[in-house]
Amino acid sequence: MTEPLFDTLCVVGPGLIGSSVLRRLRAMPELVGTLIVTDRDRDVLARARALDLGDVVTDDLDAAVKDADCVMLCVPVGAIAPIASRILPIMKSGAILTDVGSTRRSIVDALTPHLRTDIAYVPAHPMAGTEHSGPDAGFATLFEDRWCLITPDRNAPEDAVTRIGAFWHAMGARTRRMDADHHDTICAMVSHLPHLIAFTICGTADTLAEDMRSEVLDFAASGFRDFTRIAASDPTMWRDIFLNNRDALLGVLDRFSQDAAAMADAIRSGDEETIVETIERGRRIRRSLLENRQA
Numbered sequence: 001m002t003e004p005l006f007d008t009l010c011v012v013g014p015g016l017i018g019s020s021v022l023r024r025l026r027a028m029p030e031l032v033g034t035l036i037v038t039d040r041d042r043d044v045l046a047r048a049r050a051l052d053l054g055d056v057v058t059d060d061l062d063a064a065v066k067d068a069d070c071v072m073l074c075v076p077v078g079a080i081a082p083i084a085s086r087i088l089p090i091m092k093s094g095a096i097l098t099d100v101g102s103t104r105r106s107i108v109d110a111l112t113p114h115l116r117t118d119i120a121y122v123p124a125h126p127m128a129g130t131e132h133s134g135p136d137a138g139f140a141t142l143f144e145d146r147w148c149l150i151t152p153d154r155n156a157p158e159d160a161v162t163r164i165g166a167f168w169h170a171m172g173a174r175t176r177r178m179d180a181d182h183h184d185t186i187c188a189m190v191s192h193l194p195h196l197i198a199f200t201i202c203g204t205a206d207t208l209a210e211d212m213r214s215e216v217l218d219f220a221a222s223g224f225r226d227f228t229r230i231a232a233s234d235p236t237m238w239r240d241i242f243l244n245n246r247d248a249l250l251g252v253l254d255r256f257s258q259d260a261a262a263m264a265d266a267i268r269s270g271d272e273e274t275i276v277e278t279i280e281r282g283r284r285i286r287r288s289l290l291e292n293r294q295a
């Protein structure tokens with residue numbers, strides 16, 4: 001019988017990500033001794049109980065975190081630093097604090113003054129999700145073969161970083177360690193910009209349909225439909241991501257706008273070579289994602 005990674009793990013926010021972690025842990029009982037689940041929303045807690053996601057399910061945040069060996073915050077990005085700064089003073093000495101937030105720098109900056117030398121802060125962001133939210137949306141295989149980006153605080157002991165890495169490997173993920181700013185730049189490109197474009201393109205199509213009093217959206221088959229999947233994502237989550245990764249997101253948006261303008265020029269001037277090369281680049285990227293099992 002192997003030692004559990006944590007005797008007690010507390011998940012704050014059993015939504016899509018939190019409940020997926022909990023479901024996987026339920027299927028691997030050797031990994032964690034006791035599972036504690038807390039949320040501020042009573043309906044969410046009722047669903048967590050009905051789905052048997054934890055051994056203890058409570059709305060008492062302080063009681064939930066105080067004896068945990070690891071506290072994992074699975075709440076929207078804007079709620080992470082406020083919750084962490086509230087619970088850090090009451091967490092157990094030697095415990096690990098982690099979160100799954102989609103952005104890093106603004107959280108690290110807000111949290112640094114509250115960190116304790118006897119508590120390791122080791123955030124880990126799984127690059128996996130869906131457009132759905134809440135406890136019913138989770139599933140145990142969500143993280144399989146997906147990357148999880150670990151961005152430890154520079155004072156976090158190696159043992160704590162190794163444990164969080166082992167935890168995510170047990171979730172089925174591959175891990176990569178990186179610093180906060182690098183994380184935010186990469187995620188701005190591969191996740192935040194695509195969502196910004198998806199939300200915007202749906203708005204553009206909707207406005208066009210109204211302006212033309214036409215059935216634009218009635219004929220939205222595969223191409224447009226692929227954008228609408230991520231455009232169905234949760235507004236609170238994405239508001240928080242955009243506002244907390246502002247500089248990196250605006251940076252990649254600027255580059256994208258220049259590239260879109262270059263494509264417009266190529267179309268305007270009939271520059272077949274540029275048009276074909278841009279499309280071929282897209283095809284190459286899709287092929288390499290398929291080869292890396294990320295599509």
Ligand SMILES: NC(=O)c1ccc[n+]([C@@H]2O[C@H](COP(=O)([O-])OP(=O)(O)OC[C@H]3O[C@@H](n4cnc5c(N)ncnc54)[C@H](O)[C@@H]3O)[C@@H](O)[C@H]2O)c1
Nearest residue numbers: 013015016017040041074075076077101102129130133134
């Ligand atoms: N959805 C994704 O694709 C995805 C992927 C990777 C990481 N993330 C990140 O994971 C986190 C959770 O995302 P999700 O999709 O699971 O969200 P979700 O909406 O499904 O769940 C979030 C939960 O947090 C709870 N919550 C919100 N504010 C709270 C507070 N102040 N105190 C206690 N509970 C609170 C909500 O009631 C809800 O149950 C976010 O930071 C998000 O950026 C999301």
Ligand SMILES: O=C(O)C(=O)C[C@]1(C(=O)O)C=C[C@@H](O)C=C1
Nearest residue numbers: 102126127128129130131191230
């Ligand atoms: O697949 C989706 O629906 C997602 O939105 C998942 C996705 C992404 O953009 O890749 C969204 C936010 C995360 O922080 C990580 C993963």
